[in-house]
Amino acid sequence: MNYSTLKKTVALSFASLMAVGAAKAQTTSTDSTTMSTTSSTTTGTAKVFGGRGQYKTLSFGINAGILSPVVATGGVHDFTDKNIELGYGASLRWQVAHSFGLQLDAHGGNVSGDNFSALNRTRDGFRDYDTRIWSGTLSGVVNVATIDYLRRKNAINFFITGGAGMVWYHPTFHVADGSFGEYLNDDGSKHYVKSLVIPVGAGVKFRLSDALALNLGYTQNFTDDDNLDALKRGYPSKDKYSYGYGGLEYTFGSSSKPNLDWVNPVAMMYDELYDAALRQEVEALKGRVTNVENAVNDLKKDSDGDGVSDQFDKCPNTPAGTVVDGAGCPLKLPDTTAANTAEAYSNIQFDFDSSVLRTSSYSVLDAVSADMRSNTSKTVQLDGYASSEGTAAHNIRLSKDRANSVKTYLVNSGVEARRIKVKGLGETNPIADNSTEEGRVQNRRVEFKQK
Structure with a gap:
C-alpha cells in the first residue's frame, strides 16, 4: 500500500470524525444547559440505587485506523524503518457501571517494516517484512472523570483500557537478494503463529446521541513472541505493535432507558431529591410526625396540675393543692x-x-x-x-x-x-x-x- 496515500486518507478521515464529534458534543452541551432541572428526559426514569436494569448497557462498535510496529512508550524494532498499514476491528461492550465496562475486541490488519534506510537496504539478511495479524481480546474499560458539575449530562468521556487475549499472525518477508519467504506448515499451507497479547490503551468518546457515540483511541499491544516481524534476533524484548483508530459505537436498548455510559450521578441525585412525588411523601411524613407529637403532648397534658393527665383524670379542674387518688379525684382523708x-x-x-x-x-x-x-x-x-x-x-x-x-x-x-x-x-x-x-x-x- 502507498504510504503517502494511506497517510492522507487516514488524516482526512480523523479530521472529519473529530469535526462531527465536536459539533455534536457542543450541541449536546448547549441543549443540556437549557433543560429544566426536573426534566425526566435528561435521565429517563432511572433512580439512584435503582439497579443496572433501568439502563441500556450493551454496545456494539466498529472501527478503523492505522497499525504500526512501534509503540509510543518506545522499545526495540528489529528493522530500521516502520510502515503504516490499515487496521480494522469490531467490539462488543457490557457497561457494568457508569465508570466501568467489559469489552470484547476483534482486530485485523497488517504490520510491516523494512531496512531501506540501512546500507544496501538490508540488515541481518532481511530487506522487509509484512505480517498479517488477527487478534481477540477481553479488556476492562474505565471511564475517567465521569462526574460533571457543569453539565447535566456528559458529552465527552475519556477512557483507559487494559486486558489480555490472543493474536494470530502470518509473517512474510524478502531477504537480501529479493527472494520472498513466509511461514509455512509442513503441508505447505500458511502457518499462523499464536501468541499471548496484552493491549493497553486510552481514548476519548464523543456523544452523538444517547445511543450513538464517536470513539477515538490508541492501543499499545505487547506480544509474548519475538518473531512478529519474521526475525527473531534473540533480544530480551518482545515484539509489539500499536493501533490508532476512530470508530462508531451503538448502544442497544429501549429509547425510554438512558445509556449507562453517559450517566452523571450528580444530576441523578439532584433530580431524585427534587422529584415532586418524593417531596409530597416527605411533606406527608412531616404531617404524620406532627400529629404524633400533638397526640403525645395531649397525653401528657395536666390542666389542673393534680399529677394525673387529662386523658385519665376522672375529676378535672380540682382545686390547686387537692390530694387526689390515681383517677384524679379528691381523697377523703381521716381527720387524724x-x-x-x-x-x-x-x-x-x-x-x-x-x-x-x-x-x-x-x-x-x-x-x-x-x-x-x-x-x-x-x-x-x-x-x-x-x-x-x-x-x-x-x-x-x-x-x-x-x-x-x-x-x-x-x-x-x-x-x-x-x-x-x-x-x-x-x-x-x-x-x-x-x-x-x-x-x-x-x-x-x-x-x-x-x-
Whole structure:
C-alpha cells in the first residue's frame, strides 16, 4: 500500500470524525444547559440505587485506523524503518457501571517494516517484512472523570483500557537478494503463529446521541513472541505493535432507558431529591410526625396540675393543692393524721400464687400515695413475701412481682419512682403459721418500710 496515500486518507478521515464529534458534543452541551432541572428526559426514569436494569448497557462498535510496529512508550524494532498499514476491528461492550465496562475486541490488519534506510537496504539478511495479524481480546474499560458539575449530562468521556487475549499472525518477508519467504506448515499451507497479547490503551468518546457515540483511541499491544516481524534476533524484548483508530459505537436498548455510559450521578441525585412525588411523601411524613407529637403532648397534658393527665383524670379542674387518688379525684382523708398514716401503711394481701392487686387494697394504696405526695422527702421500701407453697426460687420471683405491683400503682398515682425501692424476700420472715391456710393467707403480703 502507498504510504503517502494511506497517510492522507487516514488524516482526512480523523479530521472529519473529530469535526462531527465536536459539533455534536457542543450541541449536546448547549441543549443540556437549557433543560429544566426536573426534566425526566435528561435521565429517563432511572433512580439512584435503582439497579443496572433501568439502563441500556450493551454496545456494539466498529472501527478503523492505522497499525504500526512501534509503540509510543518506545522499545526495540528489529528493522530500521516502520510502515503504516490499515487496521480494522469490531467490539462488543457490557457497561457494568457508569465508570466501568467489559469489552470484547476483534482486530485485523497488517504490520510491516523494512531496512531501506540501512546500507544496501538490508540488515541481518532481511530487506522487509509484512505480517498479517488477527487478534481477540477481553479488556476492562474505565471511564475517567465521569462526574460533571457543569453539565447535566456528559458529552465527552475519556477512557483507559487494559486486558489480555490472543493474536494470530502470518509473517512474510524478502531477504537480501529479493527472494520472498513466509511461514509455512509442513503441508505447505500458511502457518499462523499464536501468541499471548496484552493491549493497553486510552481514548476519548464523543456523544452523538444517547445511543450513538464517536470513539477515538490508541492501543499499545505487547506480544509474548519475538518473531512478529519474521526475525527473531534473540533480544530480551518482545515484539509489539500499536493501533490508532476512530470508530462508531451503538448502544442497544429501549429509547425510554438512558445509556449507562453517559450517566452523571450528580444530576441523578439532584433530580431524585427534587422529584415532586418524593417531596409530597416527605411533606406527608412531616404531617404524620406532627400529629404524633400533638397526640403525645395531649397525653401528657395536666390542666389542673393534680399529677394525673387529662386523658385519665376522672375529676378535672380540682382545686390547686387537692390530694387526689390515681383517677384524679379528691381523697377523703381521716381527720387524724397519725391514724391516717398508720392505716395507709398497712400490709397489702394477695391471692394464692398471684401478684394482682385486690380492689380492697386500693384505699390503703391511695392513702400511701397521698401521704408520700404531701411529704416529698419521705421514701419507702416495699418488701414482698410469699407463703411456703412452691419452690424457694419461684416464691422469690412471686414476692418481687407483688412488690412491683404496689410500686406501679403508686407511681401511676403521682409518686416519683426514685422514692420507692422493692425487694423480693420469698417465704422468709412469716408473720403467721404456714401449716394452716389462715396463716398462709397472712404471709402472702407486701410490707411498707418508711424511711
